[in-house]
Amino acid sequence: MTDTFTPPTRFAVPGRIAVSNGTAGHWQTATLTEIRRETPRAATFRFAVPAWAGHLPGQHLMLRLTAADGYTAQRHYSIASAPDDSGHIELTLDHVEGGEVSGWFHTEARPGDRVEVRGPLSGFFAWPADRAALLVGAGSGVVPLMSMVRHHRASGLSVPVRLLVSARSPEELIYAREYGAETTPVFTRAAPRGVPVGRMTAAHVAPLLDAAPPGGWEAYVCGSNAFAEHASRLLVAAGQPVDRIRIERFG
């Protein structure tokens, strides 16, 4: 029996994006060069990684901090920057209450500090910019989606991209200044005058699906598990095929 086994149901494994075993398996030093505040709870950390092999928008990396006694903590972080920012990558971290790694970043880190990274990892959530993309994110879940939007913009691509992003309030909307006509923000606690307050509903999703380009959307959903469950169900209910929804859950 040598033929490839295909399970009885289809699943959204895209035209597979090769992940280089070499880069995935190898730790390299990333030097912090800049810290930019995004919101009261989130900041962007820019790193010089001279030998960075490049990534596709949507991919993440593994980051490792090492204590003097040899103890290490490693966490996954999505890459926020567009792929063509050569030799540099940016991460945007939420300050998680009591968080071991995000806590270090938000209270200790300063330019010149060095951490270790390995990646890019996982081709599944990557967007090779080959199909129309409907991006749905909440909180720091917008990070990998922003890499896609930035790539789209920087490369002047014409393939349609729409971003539906949920935040508690305008002050907590990460990358607020950078969004353009492709983006619809949804505010759950406080909104600018005239904008309704509440969670993402079918009414946000339906118009985007109605306006789907020929061939439909490839949907990318990213955020907390609760958000991912909610948003992916909205998409399915609105007619988006399950096998064209990719989900990245931050846990």
Add this chain to the structure above:
Amino acid sequence: MNVTRGFTGRPRVDNPGLPPGQYDTGDDWPVLSAEVTPDLAPADWTFRVDGLVEAPRTWDWEQAHALPASAYEGDIHCVTSWSKFGVRFGGVSLDAFLEQVRPLPAATHAVAYAHTGYTTNLPLADLTGGRAWIAWEYDGRPLPPEHGGPARLLVPHLYFWKSAKWIAGIRLLDHDEPGFWEQNGYHARGNPWEEQRYSGD
């Protein structure tokens, strides 16, 4: 060693149950799956074992529950760095299913696949000898859908991406065939004690 300036880490107790690079997630049980959680009722769930076996077979919910119950009590480890201690799963040992289909001597590996189409590969030896279960209970209650309910594969000695949620079947093969995450750069086996996270580890 590349010490990170100013990083001390959380106060820690020496925990021999924690594989390298893991932390204790406590009461949390993070959900990590790449697909939409399926609406799968027990009545619609089936489990099939085929490929290199003498007698391929499909079990439905009732038939699977008629097999001798078997529980797992112990720890689980996710490749995203959390481990969870002292969890209790209830279900049936995979040995009970394999006994009925009788694997052929040529069978060395397996591909486990989910009702969503997710796949993961395992050496057959990791599925036998009381080391793997089909689990439908967690902590004495039905397994929640986002954690793979109504039933998932449970291979607790490997990273948890091997424990395919919404398990639909296992096909025995005479060769190793990378599954979903393995095609996306993850390690073929995924032993947490050897930190087999990504291919090349």
